[in-house]
Amino acid sequence: MNIRRISGVFFRYFYVLKKGPQQLSDLFYWPLIDILLWGLTSVWIQTYAKTSDLSLILLTGLIFWQITWRGSVDVSISLLQEFWHRNLVNLFSTPLKLSEWMAGIILLCLCKLVITVSFGALAVYVLYSLNVFTVGWAFLPFAALLLMFGWSLGYIASSAIIYWGHQVEAIAWMIGFVFAPFSAVFYPVAILPGWAQSIAWCLPSTYIFEGMRIVLATGTFPIDYFWISFVLNIFLLGFAIMLFTTMFKKSRNKGLARLQ
């Protein structure tokens, strides 16, 4: 063992760590998100949760969160794949329009989602004998809204990636979890501090997770939550698509070849 060579290896990765805030996400961002998510969930379980459907609520929340997470990650990873394969210039020097690329990605997301959700639900049923489709037909509009939210996050992340390139690629994985604690995925909004509740009620996802718990607890579909979430989603998705289109144009102004 040569201490100099070991230090060489150490510094090879240490220098990477120093390259920017996104490199520090493993040290700070992910632990913080985990502490927030699971800490708040634990507080809720310990202090308030009296329900016998606790497992079902948590696992349905998990499956629902997968819809948003997959929607978001699939959009940005599709873009990143073109970077990793040095194919971006090839792709956008064809007759392909940006809108066509976006539509193709969304079509693929839908197919992947059906597979992911079906597999997840089956796994929950086999492992825990719980049916996450207990929410009934409400699953479909809820899933559609969560998917829209995921695409919005995906296009917002892609806006940064198409402009700044590889150096911000971790945002593809990070962005969804910024909103997870506020979306009240595993616990009611009421468990959050006041300022966080204000943020939570601005997110379309919060209404879905709250709505899911209402359906599981009472069996009634909260139509008002659905419409509020729908309107917020339309605004957010519209904003995300506009942002992505603008950033793509700005990036083309600097040259797509620089991103490869």
Add this chain to the structure above:
Amino acid sequence: MSIAVSVKKLKKVYKGKIPFTAVDEISFDVQEGEILGLLGPNGSGKTTTIQMLLGTLTPSSGSIEYFGKDLAHHRSEILSSVSFASTYTSLPYILTVAENLDFYGRLYGMKGKEITQKADPLLERFGILEKKKQPVSSLSAGQITRLMLVKAFFTDPRVILLDEPTASLDPNIAMEVCDFLSDRREKTGISILFTSHKMDEVAELCDRTIFLKEGKIIADDLPENLAKSISTFRLRLTIGDGMKRTVAIAENQGLPYSIEHRSIQFSLDEKSIPPFLNALMQAGVAYTSIQVQEPSLEDYFLKLVEKKL
């Protein structure tokens, strides 16, 4: 012959603390069926120009027209008859050769059978047909370059932009590629814009050559005319006896020279060769071989890089 590509006052300025002009109001045309070489040292603006011609980089000012249509307003329509290949890009390496061609064929509006019918003969011509079912990751750099050329040609483009397509190829394969380009032009009347650092290849293949330097066109002529504009010949002598006297005469006449074992090479004007050889003879220098090389496109390029033009 009509104009395939028309570039007018094309300019690209990268904004920043110190703005940098990569391409400075260049104008040129590419005729239908013409092979145009775009040359210049690194940083001269070749790749920037190609990227603007492809629509992957927005010009600061100026216009690009293909067959009379403005690229900025008819991008998708124009690019359906334009293709591109470069050594510096790649293809999704997880996908097989066939999957990549299927994907690109679809982007150009082709259907499954048509893709196979058009791609297979080209794959065979470039010697990679047996690799069709293999992932791109299993191909060598040279094979990927050939696949890029298949990708560029199988959509039957009317204009093709090639950014150093032979850079990673063995000389025999590079020669085959040049033959293919020449042949394709003869048969289909395709217009080709070609960048390369291999000057012999450019001189052989291109009908016309544009030299860029610091973002500006400094020459636009036939390759042979550009070479002729250089008056410096190379004279190589293998000295049997009198190397020191030869060097003294060269230094006395102010001729640049380089020595390698018993050989010495001079750069001089054509008119200076006879008096120089005469001077060597009078000094009793004995040489066993003599080689005179005419100026080439490479000499022109080297002069350009040395900023002597």
